[in-house]
Amino acid sequence: MTALNRVPLLTRAGAASALTLAAVGGTIVAPGLASDAQAATHASKALKVAASKKGSPYRYGAVGPNRFDCSGLTLYSFKKAGKKLPRTAAQQYNKTRHISKSRRAPGDLVFFHSGRSVYHVGIYAGGGKIWHSPKTGDVVRKQKIWTKSVWYGRVR
Numbered sequence: 722m723t724a725l726n727r728v729p730l731l732t733r734a735g736a737a738s739a740l741t742l743a744a745v746g747g748t749i750v751a752p753g754l755a756s757d758a759q760a761a762t763h764a765s766k767a768l769k770v771a772a773s774k775k776g777s778p779y780r781y782g783a784v785g786p787n788r789f790d791c792s793g794l795t796l797y798s799f800k801k802a803g804k805k806l807p808r809t810a811a812q813q814y815n816k817t818r819h820i821s822k823s824r825r826a827p828g829d830l831v832f833f834h835s836g837r838s839v840y841h842v843g844i845y846a847g848g849g850k851i852w853h854s855p856k857t858g859d860v861v862r863k864q865k866i867w868t869k870s871v872w873y874g875r876v877r
Contacts, residue, residue: 763876764828766802771795771844771852777861779854784808789854789861791841795830798844804876810842817874830874831866845873 771794780788785797792810799806806813814832825831831851833841843853846863854861 761826761828763799763802763804764826767795767798767804767876768828768844768846768852770798770801771861772846772863774798774861775852775863777854779857779859779861781857791843791854794852794854794861795842795844799876806876811839813842814839814872814874816876818877820873820875822871822873825873826875828876830876832872832874833868834870834872839872 774785774789774794774797777785778788779790781790782793783789784793789797792806792808792813795810795813796806796808807816810832813830817830820829825845827845827847829845831843831845832839833843841853843851843864846852850863850865852861852863855864
């Protein structure tokens with residue numbers, strides 16, 4: 722057996738092959754990837770929960786399971802996905818890892834703001850749309866993001 726044969730395959734193959742291995746179902750341990758994968762799983766579950774509440778009426782201060790205000794819907798959805806969030810949109814913004822628009826992914830939170838004040842939150846659904854509970858007289862629904870005055874946050 723040569724010395725080369727004793728070197729682990731991954732060491733010889735390099736990072737590009739490691740990515741290929743991961744793509745075909747191999748397991749790779751790298752700093753930060755596990756927590757990102759877990760966050761994506763929670764986000765995906767929360768997004769499905771929010772979508773399942775389509776048509777539920779808005780009620781100020783409501784946190785489900787049948788009526789919601791905006792932050793009540795996000796709190797409820799992430800709780801069902803195994804993550805705890807604070808009660809209000811502003812508190813939720815402060816609890817998330819802030820990300821850029823280019824890094825947003827389905828399941829991330831979308832925070833609507835005026836100046837430095839957060840006043841509304843929804844869950845990013847992809848394609849420039851969110852699931853949210855808009856206002857009194859309305860229901861939980863998917864809607865296009867209507868302003869550029871938004872920030873994005875990822876639940877950790």
